Amino acid sequence: MIYHKSKWTKGEMARTIVIYCIKVLTYVLIWAILLTTIATLFKLQIDLSAVLNFTAITFGGELVLLAFKRVFARKNEEVN
Secondary structure (H helix, E strand, O other): OOOOOOOOOOOHHHHHHHHHHHHHHHHHHHHHHHHHHHHHHOOOOOOOHHHHHHHHHHHHHHHHHHHHHHHHOOOOOOOO
């Protein structure tokens, strides 16, 4: 689901960013689980903490910022 739009409807861009962030976090977690499982089976030492920390901080931080934006956004009320 890739959008090539010049104008987004209200909340559509935020929803798209949330979907992308959750997808990236999920794919990286699955990759890390598979790689750790393979390393355990072959008795290898592997350290994925840097990759996992970077992913969590970057994409998790984006989700937190979007949540704060949603919580602290002004209501669209007309002032007469």
